[in-house]
Amino acid sequence: MEKITFMGLEINKISIFGLLFNKTMLLGYFFMALAMVGIYEIFDVRYFSAAANAHASGLNPTDPALKEAMRLAVFGDVGEVNRNIPWTLFIVNYMYMIYTGSGVIFLVALAELMGFHVIAKAAAGFMAVGLSMVFAGLFTIATDLNMLNMLWMVLTPNISAGMWLMLPLYCTYIPFVLFEIYLLLTNKREWAKRLALPILVLSIGVDLVEYYIQAKLFSMNTARHLWTEFPFLTFYFIISAFVSSLGVMGIYSYLVHKNKEEYNELMDLIRKAMLFFVSILALYEVFGYMTVDKDWSFLILFGPFKPIYFGGYILLTLALPFFFIFKPGKSLYTLLASVCVVIGGFVGRYIFVYGGNANPMSNRFGLGYEKYDFYALEKSFNYVAPHLGEILIVVGSLGVIMIVYKLFDSVLSVSDFREHH
Incomplete structure (x- = not known):
């Protein structure tokens, strides 16, 4: 060209x-x-x-x-x-x-x-x-x-x-x-x-x-303990991001470099890095949910989030990738692991954001909306798709x-x- x-x-x-x-x-x-x-x-x-407005309220405050x-x-x-x-x-x-x-x-x-x-x-x-x-x-x-x-x-x-x-x-x-x-x-x-x-x-x-x-x-959501109590949350975000990043690099390498001489070497290097960070992330998950408020832990591990947590996150981000990349082998296995962690990483973010919303706010600190029990109407599992x-x-x-x-x-x-x- x-x-x-x-x-x-x-x-x-x-x-x-x-x-x-x-x-x-x-x-x-x-x-x-x-x-x-x-x-x-x-x-x-x-x-x-x-939408409600002051004019409508003044005209007919009892209007259904x-x-x-x-x-x-x-x-x-x-x-x-x-x-x-x-x-x-x-x-x-x-x-x-x-x-x-x-x-x-x-x-x-x-x-x-x-x-x-x-x-x-x-x-x-x-x-x-x-x-x-x-x-x-x-x-x-x-x-x-x-x-x-x-x-x-x-x-x-x-x-x-x-x-x-x-x-x-x-x-x-x-x-x-x-x-x-x-x-x-x-x-x-x-x-x-x-x-x-x-x-x-x-x-x-x-x-x-x-x-x-x-x-x-x-x-403003301090009572949502999953977001405030997960240990070393900054590093959790970074390590989990590295797992997803290596997945992106693996998929990209396959799509762009699969017919090039250095392809297998490149995929093997991605495999080794992914194995390391997947192992660290697995330890983090165990430690994290032993530390977080038990209401949130039980909600995610044994409650309504259980299917997506184990079937969508643990299986795709940790179990299957570890199985694919534990031993050196064909680059195809690294590609399969890459696809898994890219999907599983998104599921992990989904669980973190929506899981943090799952329980109503409580009077944990006695401040602001919590003090006045603003969310008292929301007593049960609170989730909006x-x-x-x-x-x-x-x-x-x-x-x-x-x-x-x-x-x-x-x-x-x-x-x-x-x-x-």
Whole structure:
């Protein structure tokens, strides 16, 4: 393919039609179309449903329709607008995409520092995938916040607000990763290696700051013990993200590098790293649920969450992957383990977010809403399934990954193995 060189970067000379209308992009557009349907559904629920107002209350305070509108406003039936359950599939997907994407970037930077040459050859592609997942996470949370709220976040900055802190965080992190990809593509290995340590620090910093942001946002739910008592929660997020990240790297290696000479070596390295982190995560799970409030532990281990916890998380994230990768073997087994942990990792985030919502708030600290027993009406198991709009937006985030990565690859050929000297 004919190339154009700009600032040492070899750019593929490709037509607009070839860039925007290849098979991968068309599939990405299809997923994005589903997301648009989901956004319409969510906006319709949020802004165009029947709502109570002062004028209606003054005209006829006993009107049954007004009572129903008031009930929906306070105890709505739709998951993402429910006062009792403020965290839903948006947060699940946001956390999964951000943590997994930054985990891929972190692991590649770590491999750079440790001198794993086979990772170095594929580093540009891995980082492009990780960055694409970060954009998918931001897409998810942007649709949750809506553009009007995001505009006011810029016009009236509140540096003490957890949500606002995401702006400077990613405005710093994303350009830094783009610069690292530039160094890799222009074969400036010494500079890339020097930059690997800052990238490593920034990557782990994203995970730490992300937890800090989530903690600030979760602070109004202090009685939900699963979120506040899980031990060393920051490190739990990071280790579980590494497992999912290695799964993404395994699937990507199969799709892009399966016919290349270094493929088996690459998959075996992913297998060894996955075996290590799966083992650490398994120990974490045992220790974690021995520490958390017994009501939450029993709810997840023996209550309504039991099928999805054991069948969707433990089986896919820990048991099957360990079985596939315990002994060196065919790369196919590593691929199967990768598929399992990618799915199981999402289920794990789902359980954490929805499991934390499962019990009503209690008078644990005697403060705020808890003090006045605001949630007294919710006495039993409290769970609202995701709204269809949320599900479609999450599916649409896959389109974001495909579109962003394919643009990188079409223009810069990030999927190529690069020999470095």
